[in-house]
Amino acid sequence: xxxxxxxxxxxxxxxxxxxxxxxxxRPGRSRRSPAKSLLLHGTLILASLIALGPIVWVLLSSFKPxxxxxxxxxxxxxxxTLANYSYVLFDTNFPKWLLNSVIxxxxxxxxxxxxxxxxxxxxxxFNFPGRRPLMMTFLITQMFPAAIxxxxxxxxxxxxxxxxxxxxxxxAYLTIAVPFCAWMLKGYFxxxxxxxxxxxxxxxxGPFAIFWRVVLPLARPAIAxxxxxxxxxxxxxxxxxxxxxxxDNKFTLAxxxxxxxxxFNPQWEYLTAAAVLVTVPAGVVFMIAQRHLVSGLTAxxxxx
Amino acid sequence: MTTVTADPAxxxxxxxxxxxxxxxxxxxxxxxxxxxxxxxxxIVLAVLIFYPLVRGIWIxxxxxxxxxxxxxxxxxxxxxxxxxxxNPNKWEFIGLDNYVNVLSGNVGDFWQWTAITLIWxxxxxxxxxxxxxxxAVMLNxxxxxxxxxxxxxxxxxxVPAFVSAFAWKFIFNxxxxxxxxxxxxxxxxxxxxxxxxWTSLFTAIVTNIWLGVPFMMVALLGGMQTIPGELYxxxxxxxxxxxxxxxxxxxxxxxxxxxxxxxxxxxxTFNMFPIIFLVxxxxxxxxTEILVTGAFRAAFEGIRNYSLASTYGVLILSILLVFSMxxxxxxxxxxxxx
Numbered sequence: 001x002x003x004x005x006x007x008x009x010x011x012x013x014x015x016x017x018x019x020x021x022x023x024x025x026r027p028g029r030s031r032r033s034p035a036k037s038l039l040l041h042g043t044l045i046l047a048s049l050i051a052l053g054p055i056v057w058v059l060l061s062s063f064k065p066x067x068x069x070x071x072x073x074x075x076x077x078x079x080x081t082l083a084n085y086s087y088v089l090f091d092t093n094f095p096k097w098l099l100n101s102v103i104x105x106x107x108x109x110x111x112x113x114x115x116x117x118x119x120x121x122x123x124x125x126f127n128f129p130g131r132r133p134l135m136m137t138f139l140i141t142q143m144f145p146a147a148i149x150x151x152x153x154x155x156x157x158x159x160x161x162x163x164x165x166x167x168x169x170x171x172a173y174l175t176i177a178v179p180f181c182a183w184m185l186k187g188y189f190x191x192x193x194x195x196x197x198x199x200x201x202x203x204x205x206g207p208f209a210i211f212w213r214v215v216l217p218l219a220r221p222a223i224a225x226x227x228x229x230x231x232x233x234x235x236x237x238x239x240x241x242x243x244x245x246x247x248d249n250k251f252t253l254a255x256x257x258x259x260x261x262x263x264f265n266p267q268w269e270y271l272t273a274a275a276v277l278v279t280v281p282a283g284v285v286f287m288i289a290q291r292h293l294v295s296g297l298t299a300x301x302x303x304x
Numbered sequence: 305m306t307t308v309t310a311d312p313a314x315x316x317x318x319x320x321x322x323x324x325x326x327x328x329x330x331x332x333x334x335x336x337x338x339x340x341x342x343x344x345x346x347i348v349l350a351v352l353i354f355y356p357l358v359r360g361i362w363i364x365x366x367x368x369x370x371x372x373x374x375x376x377x378x379x380x381x382x383x384x385x386x387x388x389x390x391n392p393n394k395w396e397f398i399g400l401d402n403y404v405n406v407l408s409g410n411v412g413d414f415w416q417w418t419a420i421t422l423i424w425x426x427x428x429x430x431x432x433x434x435x436x437x438x439x440a441v442m443l444n445x446x447x448x449x450x451x452x453x454x455x456x457x458x459x460x461x462x463v464p465a466f467v468s469a470f471a472w473k474f475i476f477n478x479x480x481x482x483x484x485x486x487x488x489x490x491x492x493x494x495x496x497x498x499x500x501x502w503t504s505l506f507t508a509i510v511t512n513i514w515l516g517v518p519f520m521m522v523a524l525l526g527g528m529q530t531i532p533g534e535l536y537x538x539x540x541x542x543x544x545x546x547x548x549x550x551x552x553x554x555x556x557x558x559x560x561x562x563x564x565x566x567x568x569x570x571x572x573t574f575n576m577f578p579i580i581f582l583v584x585x586x587x588x589x590x591x592t593e594i595l596v597t598g599a600f601r602a603a604f605e606g607i608r609n610y611s612l613a614s615t616y617g618v619l620i621l622s623i624l625l626v627f628s629m630x631x632x633x634x635x636x637x638x639x640x641x642x
Binding site: 152290 | 337457577597613620
């Protein structure tokens with residue numbers, strides 16, 4: 001359709017060759033002067049250090065005993081110990097919280113991918129009545145100050161008997177993640193030529209089969225980003241968890257680990273260990289998805 | 305749609321009366337799978353976003369709090385039975401009183417919080433976009449170690465927000481924080497970061513910039529890859545400098561992506577709750593509260609004031625709606641984006 005005529009709507013499949021072709025065709029650009037090269041790498045190394053610094057610092061601190069964490073005398077390693085970890089792992093309800101978090105994050109991810117993909121596809125391919133209002137609604141959901149309107153949401157959850165259950169969290173996280181992901185996926189679907197759909201339709205595929213067998217497999221990078229985003233939304237969220245979950249055995253990891261540290265006079269050494277333990281699974285998901293991040297995240301899409 | 309199912313009339317020649325149902329039916333037949341695909345999302349959003357919103361607007365016109373929410377007050381008598389009487393101080397409709405109280409400054413610090421929110425949002429978004437764009441341009445060039453840089457630079461995104469908040473609070477701790485020990489080693493006096501409004505806000509903004517740059521960078525990098533390479537080749541043949549290529553090809557090519565991420569970034573930062581709440585905690589003396597955190601404290605500390613919370617919620621949503629309307633109008637002049 002009209003997407004094919006616009007040059008900006010390069011297909012994702014074509015976008016990659018274009019990028020690599022650029023590197024081959026224009027050797028002039030990669031032959032930069034040593035000074036420029038130094039500046040480029042210097043800046044990037046500095047930026048990487050800043051990006052990595054806080055993470056590494058917390059990681060190093062998590063192996064220090066309490067007195068060394070809270071001392072003004074800085075050292076990278078001091079009396080390394082696993083005591084902080086053993087406290088967090090064995091003196092709290094950690095395994096249970098981990099399980100809860102995995103359940104919540106996994107379901108948020110799976111349901112989130114499915115709903116964002118179907119919605120994104122419908123919005124991208126069909127010009128149905130209500131399409132534009134739906135897109136606007138997605139934007140408005142992002143403006144929703146949940147911290148403040150949490151009480152009406154709580155009331156609804158209570159009415160459905162969902163308070164202190166994990167599905168309450170899954171549903172709440174879906175409302176955060178799905179609108180953005182649907183929007184993002186719509187942008188990616190827009191970049192997949194509709195001629196493919198038409199060809200599949202000629203072969204006798206129904207609308208859903210086209211979506212499921214033709215478009216979805218082509219959108220794998222965008223699906224990977226959606227998976228990453230939905231997982232992370234569910235994994236690190238604390239506010240809804242603190243509102244909807246009341247008993248210790250239903251805590252998610254993020255909320256549970258925040259709980260056992262008193263609000264005043266925080267025990268930094270346990271917090272550092274807890275922070276590392278929360279971050280590791282998120283980091284694993286990130287490592288799986290990161291290959292696709294750039295090509296998959298089509299914020300703004302190719303056209304409206 | 306009920307008309308369609310209730311009236312399964314065969315396709316008779318269209319009379320004036322049946323024209324409407326048949327149009328509905330044709331629309332239904334044409335679009336039912338599109339609607340079916342979006343239906344689950346629409347239902348969930350309607351129940352969990354739209355309904356709370358409508359209810360929030362209604363509650364903001366009442367004086368509902370935790371203390372007066374019960375319709376009846378029940379007291380246990382000596383015999384063990386319960387005696388219930390109607391609550392004399394039951395919550396009621398009070399019109400726009402909440403809005404008057406908030407906007408006139410009787411309750412909370414609306415204007416002060418709004419000012420801080422604007423500084424916070426502007427500071428964060430400018431640096432998010434600027435740094436994100438700069439890094440994306442650098443990463444878009446072929447060079448040694450590009451993949452590694454990309455992974456490292458995106459890493460902050462993978463860290464849950466409350467963990468980053470905690471990590472930076474730890475770094476800015478006045479006694480044993482990394483920031484102060486770096487300053488000391490440079491011969492500068494350590495700073496009590498959270499004792500001054502501006503240094504305190506600075507810590508929060510630094511945290512949020514660190515947190516938000518990866519998203520911008522990745523989104524812009526993705527946008528750059530859709531710009532056809534031939535444009536750059538043609539420009540190079542014409543002798544355009546690197547700056548001219550950036551200015552005349554990269555920036556215009558990124559326009560749709562930029563417009564979206566700036567809008568989203570502004571909305572997200574405006575409502576960014578955990579960073580201010582956990583890093584500065586409003587210190588000193590509530591001077592670094594932004595609207596969401598200030599409202600949260602005003603409404604939920606002590607006796608929970610639901611009506612006040614809703615009032616703030618409606619005000620915040622209105623500000624953002626007005627902002628995005630103007631933003632959209634400004635964009636329309638330069639061509640449609642979404």
